[in-house]
Amino acid sequence: MRGLRPLTAAGARRRTEALLLVFVTGIAVFGNAAAGLAMNGELPPNLSDFTISMSLLSLVGHLGVRRFAAYADPLILPLAMLLTGLGLVLIHRLDQSYIERYGGEANAPDQLMWTVVGVAACILVLALVRDHRLLQRFIYITMAVALVLLIAPAFFGADTYGAKRWIILFGFSLQPGEFVKIMIAIFFAGYLVMTRDSLALTGRKFLGVRLPPMRQLGPIVTVWILSMLVLVFERDLGTSLIFFGVFVVMLYVATERTSWIVCGLFMAAVGAFAVGSTEPHVKARVAAWLNPLSYYWKDRPPGVTSDQSAQALFSFGTGGISGTGLGMGHPELIKFAGRSDFILTTVGEELGLAGVMAVLILYALLVQRGLRMALGARDPFGKLLAVGLSAALALQVFVVAGGVTGLIPLTGKALPFLAKGGSSLLANWIMIALLLRISDSTERQRQADARGPAETTITPVAVGGGV
Numbered sequence: 001m002r003g004l005r006p007l008t009a010a011g012a013r014r015r016t017e018a019l020l021l022v023f024v025t026g027i028a029v030f031g032n033a034a035a036g037l038a039m040n041g042e043l044p045p046n047l048s049d050f051t052i053s054m055s056l057l058s059l060v061g062h063l064g065v066r067r068f069a070a071y072a073d074p075l076i077l078p079l080a081m082l083l084t085g086l087g088l089v090l091i092h093r094l095d096q097s098y099i100e101r102y103g104g105e106a107n108a109p110d111q112l113m114w115t116v117v118g119v120a121a122c123i124l125v126l127a128l129v130r131d132h133r134l135l136q137r138f139i140y141i142t143m144a145v146a147l148v149l150l151i152a153p154a155f156f157g158a159d160t161y162g163a164k165r166w167i168i169l170f171g172f173s174l175q176p177g178e179f180v181k182i183m184i185a186i187f188f189a190g191y192l193v194m195t196r197d198s199l200a201l202t203g204r205k206f207l208g209v210r211l212p213p214m215r216q217l218g219p220i221v222t223v224w225i226l227s228m229l230v231l232v233f234e235r236d237l238g239t240s241l242i243f244f245g246v247f248v249v250m251l252y253v254a255t256e257r258t259s260w261i262v263c264g265l266f267m268a269a270v271g272a273f274a275v276g277s278t279e280p281h282v283k284a285r286v287a288a289w290l291n292p293l294s295y296y297w298k299d300r301p302p303g304v305t306s307d308q309s310a311q312a313l314f315s316f317g318t319g320g321i322s323g324t325g326l327g328m329g330h331p332e333l334i335k336f337a338g339r340s341d342f343i344l345t346t347v348g349e350e351l352g353l354a355g356v357m358a359v360l361i362l363y364a365l366l367v368q369r370g371l372r373m374a375l376g377a378r379d380p381f382g383k384l385l386a387v388g389l390s391a392a393l394a395l396q397v398f399v400v401a402g403g404v405t406g407l408i409p410l411t412g413k414a415l416p417f418l419a420k421g422g423s424s425l426l427a428n429w430i431m432i433a434l435l436l437r438i439s440d441s442t443e444r445q446r447q448a449d450a451r452g453p454a455e456t457t458i459t460p461v462a463v464g465g466g467v
Contacts, residue, residue: 009071009443009447010070010071013070013071013072013073013074013443014062014065014066014070014074016074017062017065017074017075017077017078018062020074020075020078021058021059021061021062021077021078021081022058023078024058024078024081024082024085025051025054025055025058025081025085027082027085027086028050028054028082028085028086028088028089029047029050029051029054031085031086031089031326032044032046032047032050032088032089032092033047034326034327035089035092035093035326035327036327037327038325038326038327038328039093039096039097039327039328044092046092050088050092053112054085054088057081057084057115057116057119058081060119060123061077061081061119061122061123062077064119064122064123064126064127065077065123065126065436068123068126068127068130069126069436069437069439069440070440071439071440071443071444071447072436072437072439072440072443073369073372073373073435073436073439073443075365075369076366076369076432076435076436076439077432077436079362079365079366079369080366080417080428080429080432082362083359083362083363083366083416083417083418084115084118084417084418084425086359086418087111087343087417087418087419087420088108088111088112088115089326090343090346090347090418091107091108091111091339091343091420092106092108093326093327093346094107094331094332094339094343094346095107095108097330097331097332098332098339101332102332102335107339107420110420110422111420111422111425114421114422114425114426115425117422117425117426118425118426118428118429118430119429121426121429121430121433122429122430122432122433122436123433125430125433125434125437126433126436126437129433129434129437130437131437131441132381132382132385132434132437132438132441133379133381133382133441135186135190135381135385136189136190136193136381138186139186139187139189139190139191140187142183142186142187143183143184143187145183146179146180146183146184146187147226149176149177149179149180149183150176150177150180150226150239150243152167152176153167153176153177173423174423175414175421175423175424176423177238177239177242177413178414178421178423178424178426178427178428179423179427179430180239180243181239181242181243181246181392181396181427182389182392182427182430182431182434184243184246184247184388185246185250185385185388185389185391185392186385186388188246188247188250188384188388189250189381189384189385189387189388190381192250192251192254192255192384193254193380193381193384196254196255196380223243223244223247226243238396238399238400238411238412238413239413241268241395241399241411242392242395242396242399242413244264244267244268245264245268245391245395246388246391246392246395247264248261248264248265248268249387249388249391249395250384250387250388250391251264253374253383253384253387254380254384282409283302284302284304284305285409285410286409287301287302287304288301288304288306288309288409288410289309289403289406289408289409289410291304292309292310292312292313292406293310293313295307295309295310296310308334308335308342308410309406309410311333311334311345312334312342312345312404312405312406313406314333315329315331315333315334315345315346315348315349316345316348316349316353316356316405318349319348319349319350319351319352319353319355320352320353321352321353321354322351322352322353322354323348323349323350323351323352323354323355324349324350324352325350326350326351327350328350329346329349329350330349331345331346331349331350339419339420340414340419340420340421341400341403341404341410341411341412341413341414341415341419342404343415343418343419343420344356344359344400344401344404344405344415344418345404347359359418360397360401363393363394363397363416366393367390367393367394369435369439370386370387370389370390370393370435371386371387371390373386373435373438373439373442374386374387374390374438376442376443376446377438377441377442378442378445382438382441382442385434385438386435386438389431389434389435390435392431393416393428393431396413396415396416397415397416399411399413400413400414400415400419401415416428
């Protein structure tokens with residue numbers, strides 16, 4: 001009977017996940033119905049299709065995790081599905097207002113299609129990557145591909161809304177930066193496993209802080225230069241911040257040295273000041289951040305050509321604590337950006353501060369589950385990879401939410417799972433797959449250790465990179 005314990009543990013996790021997915025589907029369906037009733041006085045005509053779609057997505061995702069990652073954390077998939085479902089509700093609600101005011105086509109069907117692709121990609125990654133440590137064999141290939149994707153928009157990208165972050169392939173627009181954040185997390189995890197001892201144990205103290213030696217500053221200087229090049233040539237502030245921020249966070253976790261944080265913050269401040277003072281697009285973003293209402297001035301600062309920042313503040317102010325009600329606001333006044341990086345203002349206006357805090361808590365829970373599995377991971381590569389993926393998600397939410405609320409300059413990145421964007425949705429579901437795989441491997445190892453050496457069936461996986 002003792003051999004049944006792992007199955008019981010896995011079954012309990014999957015039962016919890018299934019119940020949460022039923023609850024998640026109910027919330028999404030209720031939100032869609034509430035928005036339709038508020039806007040038109042009747043249930044939306046697509047309610048049955050939406051219900052079936054959400055139910056099938058939840059069911060397929062659950063069955064995929066049950067088949068390929070039975071021991072995975074039971075909260076990760078429901079959290080991702082809830083954020084995705086809320087995004088579909090908001091985009092469908094916004095479609096009606098945008099079409100009535102500006103014309104055009106609906107975006108919700110495309111977003112649903114990309115959700116299907118994202119969930120399918122998540123299951124495919126789980127099926128192909130049966131052990132996350134296998135990724136350590138390909139860290140240099142991964143980084144080479146990441147660098148190509150990172151610099152591709154500078155040469156082949158379309159200049160859209162002042163930034164070059166998209167490339168066009170076979171009629172589809174692709175945002176490489178969304179996939180680069182995953183690749184750099186994989187590379188840095190493998191690289192830091194090999195070099196963390198030299199990074200952590202050498203250097204001299206200055207004012208009580210042990211500074212890294214000059215020869216070990218090479219990696220951080222290289223990454224800093226790359227992030228600045230992205231900022232200058234592609235004018236992509238969000239990708240640059242995430243790229244450099246993930247590396248610094250992973251450095252600190254690997255070495256436990258505050259000197260890397262000090263160096264990272266200093267270099268980020270120097271680079272941001274230099275680029276922000278010279279590059280026109282970034283300079284305009286900073287001007288709009290410092291004076292969000294300057295669009296309405298007679299003598300507005302140079303480069304301030306959009307009222308989006310001001311309209312976002314108006315939306316949050318209108319929503320107050322509890323909001324105007326889903327479907328009862330006017331988020332279409334923010335124009336095209338309301339369905340992408342400014343979708344959080346729809347939440348703020350119609351669901352109020354309470355709704356914004358609920359959404360941010362969902363993201364915080366997802367990040368917390370990633371950090372929790374990092375603490376439980378037995379192998380250093382899995383530990384650092386979980387930290388890197390969690391940091392990438394947290395940083396992206398920070399730069400988007402911070403830009404929309406006026407805490408930092410606008411970056412133009414998409415809010416994960418919630419905002420319109422096929423590349424973002426696909427990349428984030430791949431990230432979910434990797435977190436599920438790490439969680440599954442960690443729990444399997446814990447269960448094997450609990451059974452004892454005689455009953456352990458897990459065999460070590462040979463990996464490269466000196467581990």
